Amino acid sequence: MQRVTIADVAKLAGVSKQTVSRAINNKGDIGESTKERVLEIARNLGYRPSRFARGLRIGESVTLGLLLFDLSIPYYPDLASQILQSAGKQGWNVVIGDAQGEWRRELDVLQVLARQADVLIGQVGSSDTVLLREFPGLPMVLLDHDAGSSGFGSVCIDFISGMRQAVDHLIKIGRRHIGIIDGVKWDRPPSPRRIAAEQRLREHGLVTGDEWSAAASPHAVTSGEAALAELLTRQPIIDGVICFNDQLAIGAMRELKRAGRNVPADVAVVGFDGLRVGGLVEPALTSVRIDNRQLAELAVRDAIRLLTVPKAPQKESLVVTPKLIVRSSA
Amino acid sequence: MQRVTIADVAKLAGVSKQTVSRAINNKGDIGESTKERVLEIARNLGYRPSRFARGLRIGESVTLGLLLFDLSIPYYPDLASQILQSAGKQGWNVVIGDAQGEWRRELDVLQVLARQADVLIGQVGSSDTVLLREFPGLPMVLLDHDAGSSGFGSVCIDFISGMRQAVDHLIKIGRRHIGIIDGVKWDRPPSPRRIAAEQRLREHGLVTGDEWSAAASPHAVTSGEAALAELLTRQPIIDGVICFNDQLAIGAMRELKRAGRNVPADVAVVGFDGLRVGGLVEPALTSVRIDNRQLAELAVRDAIRLLTVPKAPQKESLVVTPKLIVRSSA
């Protein structure tokens, strides 16, 4: 790819490489006419400076690798946007890797990012054992990862608090028969979100368990619809639903309406994430909003720490506390 | 940032740089025990190979710079996702620059990207004159840009066809009083979308012009609401609205409902872009869908051309034809 070098331009222009460099970079100490001529020749040759050589020389510039599960899923663009912004404030470049919605692609994508970036941030599915083995020494900030921080940076989301707010809201508007639609990654284990919600429900003396919940693939509205249908069959009495995220919540609302239930009068729905799209559906979706701006700030700050203090000293884990936004209730 | 080098590791391990290199890169011709020891030391030192030095040596690897106007606007994530995918197929890395919704940031962002990338793709607001001056020799593929291709790559969207489909649909379902909500960048000029729509409306013998259109800031639902209110005041008889994009269309629908009009029975709304969110609102939004997958494929292919044939030979402009998707009508 990188064929024509500064030397080629210099030779053709009959000047030294240094002069070409000056022309290209708009430095001083160069005659206007020489500059023009050199630039002209460079243009003709299709010369582009090698960013590697330049980077090697200059030596500055941090590149952040951002791993996303799927940019086409509504949650990630906002996260990415905020990370881009926070990283930009540091003058960092950002390379993005997208697993395109398939966890099995994750390691490949990480492999690519690892070669390009100085530090990584991402919502990573792999265990820290795997990460440690595959990417020894690579500074990484894990978002919402259950790993005991083994030298990794980490920012977590306080699901306990988030779900407490969700449950309390439903209780407050008089709901007593509350179902859960959980989003599950590889099928089996209940998510931390579900666990947190159930815990709070029990604190209110309500019944929880498999009879009151349905599992769904987390990123499809349709699977939210299916999950709600399932829930409705098992517990027709239901008057409130807490969902793993907004996608599923929107699906649940759709299915409820299709089933002739009034939302939120008959059945109130609460989502999680606080996506903007929740404000556009009918009725507007109440949700527990994750502050991605704050998440991004913390993640980047932690990335800075990893870069600054390679021998990670230890740290208290960073936590983002989501906040309920009531867009429509009762 | 890049402090500890291969030489440091070598010295501390009492071996040569090459041996370290072999260990790091899992090459053969190295004793198992040496390898372990070297890796251990590298880990302790927090050594990370310089991607610049490596890149300079290896010399492969293409990096694509993607300029986005605003990743937090619903249109761009899908575009970005598709570009990421197309670029990934070529084994390219992608750095993303985001202007965060401000055109005036564009040049700065481009400046950053230009130093990182071998070729750029983006929906660029600046004129080709400016681009040529600021980034001489940088291969760029402009999306939906009105520039006479001055050596730039380019992929356009066929608004004529798209708006023909939109207008014809409204006509077909019996609408004869059709307004336009236009999205405008810096205020003044009617967008190509509006022009295309008006042209087709006139071909159907309908009245067009400023009396039948309202301008809105393109990326805010609320400005769609305001624009519709304005339209409704001027033309209460209105029974169809064509919008610059889906955001504005969703705003228009909201305002129509608020004004007591039935959508689509009283007033039918057509959007542009074909965002997925259009399928979630009530009623589902009929829209002219841009195939971002195809757009991305063409853009990347054109980027390849620019990289392969530096002296751009000439080209027919690449065009994506959007397609009407009727999600709810009459």
Next chain:
DNA sequence: ATGAAAGCGCTAACAC
């Protein structure tokens, strides 16, 4: 199995 030397393309420092 390991080391020495060369050089990728560029720019900072210093001559001239």
Next chain:
DNA sequence: GTGTTAGCGCTTTCAT
């Protein structure tokens, strides 16, 4: 204003 020298950190010969 322009050229020369040196070297960024790495990998690729080629010796040993």
